[in-house]
Amino acid sequence: MNDQLALPVGITLDRFIMRNEADFPFATGELSQLLRDIALAGKIVNRDINRGGLSDISGQFGSQNIQGEHQLKLDVIANIRFIRALKNGGEVCAIISEEDTELIPTGNNKAKYIVAIDPLDGSSNIDANVSVGTIFSIYRRVTPTGTVPTIGDALQKGDMQVAAGYILYGSSTMLVYTTGRGVNGFTYDYSLGEFFLSHPQIRTAPVGNIYSCNEGNMDDFPVAVQQYLHKCREQRLIGRYIGSLVGDFHRNLLKGGVYLYPATLKNPEGKLRLMYECFPLAYIVEQAGGAACDGKRRILDIMPDSMHQRAPLYIGSAKMVEDIYSLHFTHAS
Ligand SMILES: O=P(O)(O)OC[C@H]1O[C@](O)(COP(=O)(O)O)[C@@H](O)[C@@H]1O
Ligand SMILES: [Mg+2]
Ligand SMILES: [Mg+2]
Secondary structure, eight states, X not given: OHHHHHSOTTOBHHHHHHHHHHTOTTOOSHHHHHHHHHHHHHHHHHHHHXXXXXXXXXXXXXXXXXXXXXXXXXXXHHHHHHHHHHHHHSOEEEEEETTOSSXXXXXXXXXXXXXXXXXXXXXXXXXGTOOEEEEEEEEEOSSOTTSXXXXXXXXXXXXXXXXXXXXXXXXXXXXXXXXXXXXXXXXEETTTTEEXXXXXXXXXXXXXXXXXXXXXXXXXXXXXXXXXXXXXXXTTOEEOOOSOHHHHXXXXXXXXXXXXXXXXXXXXXXXXXXXXXXXXXXXXXXHTTOEEEOSSSBGGGOOOSSTTOBOOEEEESHHHXXXXXXXXHHHHO
8 A cells, every 4th residue: 555655646658668668777668669559559449449339330340350250340440450550660570460360570670579469359249338358469579680570480488478468448448568577557548548557566366256257168168177167156256257358357357266268169279369368368467476277287388389379268366277277187187
């Protein structure tokens, strides 16, 4: 409490980024600028989402993405907005997007960062006016700057991320991110057009009383998960499931709890994508004291072999994730 009182009221995202950059003696400002570019695109997409019900922006776009999902107009609009901001910003040499099959070269071959992005998360909720989000993950390229980026630059372990975050377009709009020195949350003040630090150094409880899972798939779940969900019910834990990963994750991060998306018959590898859903949220939750696994491994230890690879995800309060992991272990042996 004293720390928070000590903090000047109204620290903007920009000032926070600048202050943090000062802590890195060799910082060159590129990552800071990249975070600003993402925040700017987020403000524009936030405006689009607020108009989500209006005819020119609602409904299907009429095409499918590589996941076989019907793209909504807002999926495509958000994708265009972020790609344009990242290209114009000049700090990114290539982009992985949920909405694009191939790696997107930006033409900035001198740039040293790669961004993986889920431009609009929770698409199935957009026309019902339920919280949605954007999820991003940032890597340093492995090939020399000045050369054309390759898939080798894109496919890196989750542990290699230099920054990750999400924007939650909910009752208020928030940007939450980490650069490996804790997790901070910023709330958007429309009247000033600024993100302000509202949740400094977020920590998540080791045990919470919330579990989030689409139990409609219960019969498909591994036995270990079915057992865990029964235990949650026996303990009268609170079941909360929005169906927008960012919304469910954010609530559990602040209140304590666990989100589960196991493998199902429809998605035997799991539904969620490693590069732009699992990795960024796993980095954030670990920086906040929580944990994330796929039932067998720590999510951040996974080496991806394709850009749109999926994985089961168990993420949130450390002790709850550990329990799920041990149940998997018990049933595997
Ligand atoms: O409808 P389901 O099977 O419960 O899946 C919901 C999950 O799928 C997602 O919508 C997938 O993300 P996208 O909307 O970005 O495709 C998650 O946000 C959410 O947690
Ligand atoms: Mg998503
Ligand atoms: Mg999406």
